[in-house]
Amino acid sequence: MQFRLKQRSVLPGFNLALGYTLLYMSLIVLIPLSAAFIKTADLTWTEFWAVVTTPRVLASYRLTFGASLIAALINVSAGLVIAWVLVRYSFPGKRLVDAMVDLPFALPTAVAGIALTALYASNGWIGSVLALIGIKVAFTPLGVVVALVFISLPFVIRTVQPVLEDLEAEVEEAAACLGATRWQTFRWIIFPAVRPALLTGFTLAFARCIGEYGSVIFIAGNLPMVSEITPLLIVTKLEQYDYRGATAIAVVMLVISFLLLLLINLLQWWSRQRHAI
Amino acid sequence: MSIAIRALIKRFGHFTALAGINLDIQTGELVALLGPSGCGKTTLLRIIAGLENADSGAIQFDGQEAGHRHVRDRNVGFVFQHYALFQHMTVFENIAFGLRVRPRARRLGEIQIRAKVQELLSLIQLEWLAGRYPSQLSGGQRQRIALARALAVEPQVLLLDEPFGALDTKVRKELRRWLRRLHDELHMTSVFVTHDQEEALEVADRIVVMNHGQIEQIGSPQEVYDTPATPFVYQFLGHINLFKGRAHAGWVRLGGLRVPAPEYQNAKHTPAMAYVRPHDIDLLREPEDGDTTLAATVSRVSILGSLVRLELLQQSDGEIAEVEMTRERYATDPLQPGDAVFVKPRQLRIFLRDDSIDYPPVYWNGGGI
């Protein structure tokens, strides 16, 4: 990779700034990350495959990806409604609500974990109500979903919100003048406009969910084969000094994360292309 | 300070912004770089300032090579298209900036800086805005502050990028006159970029017409308007009518019109284009003898204040032609849509379209048939 200026510029400091950026990024991010891949090379392909496909690991993938998918889908629908309400309607306390949406970004995951556990445990405010109808949340896979919904809540809202704000009222007025009902306008005009943002928000939320650790371990119960997420499995293996096993699973997660990052970039590039008409 | 530019070339990737520019600007002149967007005029201005580097060619200030000098050391004043005022500084601090960042040895004392800024504020007649921030000013005020800021460092040359581009029509007219007056007072070598021909014609001493990275013509406003050197300059400055025809053996035939062109003695049925300004046309009710008129029909009459504009359909090819005349003149014979008329150009300019031979343009002022 060669980072070269396209045009000479009168502004100074390009070489210094870029050089420092690359050096710092290599030391903090790139070299340590490559350590994971190089460590995995100790294993043969068969060994690697065996480590990352044991039943316990497979069960953790199912839980991690399944719960992440459900949480991201919940946040897509709830996020669209919330973004819509925050952009279009006014109600008392709206500014406060809008500011609070970022709380999951700001709140340490461990705090979120114990707070949600306290709430959804069978003696908690919400858990006790749900217990009456026989639903158990804390210490079950359902608890994992709840934690993941919390930590990925802002992504869809914050990607959809600006798009809704930029939507020109004239377009909707034109649709109304042409005889469209409010629902038709939403279905055919507004929804297609926010769809790329929804998709980006979904991918961001999903990517965040699959890596999440802090909030989940408190509420999940962490039963092997049932409510044990993949990141926890990595930690468990590390604590047993099984560095190879931990690294192998980490590499699987990393590859999936990088693919998602690539997908997010493609989605954003795609929506920029569509908007740059 | 005089500026000399020699064989300047600048490319952006595969796009050639400047394709060999040669230009001399005399001390104290006010020069306009005029052309459509993308013609390279702003790039040329930025290279003179040192904000951009040329790929090859030379720039001299007062005969001294300046191409290698850093923008900081060129001592130019530059007024940006969107002014680039420092948003977080007051008007006063904006103007004082150039004085405050001087190396310690050359820096003025605080009292002198204050005096200098006050002097500039009174020059632009905006003393009362010293404490305001740029976001609190109107477009015209920002423009004048940007100019005062550029003048504060006592530059040898003033460069302005589309100085009136972002203003509304009324403010633009006022500022144009003001800039011209200011230049007459200061006599500083000044170059400004514009795509507005009216602006260039009104303000500049000399106009440099550019297109596709090349200079089409350099001349006084009168020269470029009255005797355009190329079809491009004709089309770009003022309204024109285009008549198509052919040149053959010393004559050019344009529909029913025959124009002598001894320069084209050797032309053989070469396609020719004749350019006529709308106000250089007489309209007759009857044809003249000797093929000096074109038949047409009036299709539309518009009264534009003191002028009357008539739209004509040419009989030969159905193309539209425009004629302008004063209202007094129109009152002597008020033509109506549908009237048949005969077009008699008072003067026109002919360019031959033949890529193989380089014909000079022929200028004809109606006589000699």
Added chain:
Amino acid sequence: MLVSPIQRAITEPPIVRRLLIGLTLGFLTLFLFLPLAAVFYEALRKGLGVYFAALVDPDAAAAIRLTLLCAMIAVPLNLVFGIAAAWAIAKFEFHGKSVLITLIDLPFAVSPVIAGLIYVLMFGAQGWLGPWLAAHDIKILFAVPGIVLATVFVTFPFIARELIPLMQEQGIEEEEAALVLGASGWQTFWRITLPNIKWGLLYGVVLCTARAMGEFGAVSVVSGHIRGATNTLPLQVEILYNEYQFAAAFAVASLLTVLALVMLAVKALIEWQAHQTRRAALAAKGETEG
């Protein structure tokens, strides 16, 4: 307020509006406001005495000190990086720019647990540098340097991500103007660029600080959980919770929650401030032009 027919044409019936607002508030209460309230409720349930006792406990005090120390090292490091990266990316056109932006985002895509793991692989006893470090008696893993490194990794993109779009939007005209007026590169940076990005910078720093102090997964992997020595605040919360000292755990958690709320307030303040400046500017323009 007057509602013109056209405005009514593009809004929903009141019943739909109320339903959607109700859904929003219901969902946010369930997933946002109740957890927030639960933190303070559980923290104060046993009374103020227990609350403050938990905060002045020597282990908790040590955790606070370590957390502050980590943030004080990690944030300035990422601040310098963020400014350098944003300067290069926003002010210059170069090949490979989009690759660089993606690389900066990389830590966002990495699970915090894996962020901790890679430092274990680097500095652990069986890691690349482990034997060398052991020979020279330098402790990185299960010690403060490791915790700082993991924190730096996790908060690596925050300030850069805040500054890049801001500086891209501002363009380079003001910097060019300063250079034409004779300013040097440093003068241009300190007097023009930095004042223009100060609010974005402040928000980036606050965000980075909050995340640095709250990081759990990555720090948990590299810390070794040595009480009073390598426990940060979030780790202290975990230990207390696992020991069934719920009130104490939530008391420490409430400190971190307050920090998060401060961060949200700063963000709201900055947005409000930008909004006010824009409004004032519009009003002043109307006045001078009218």
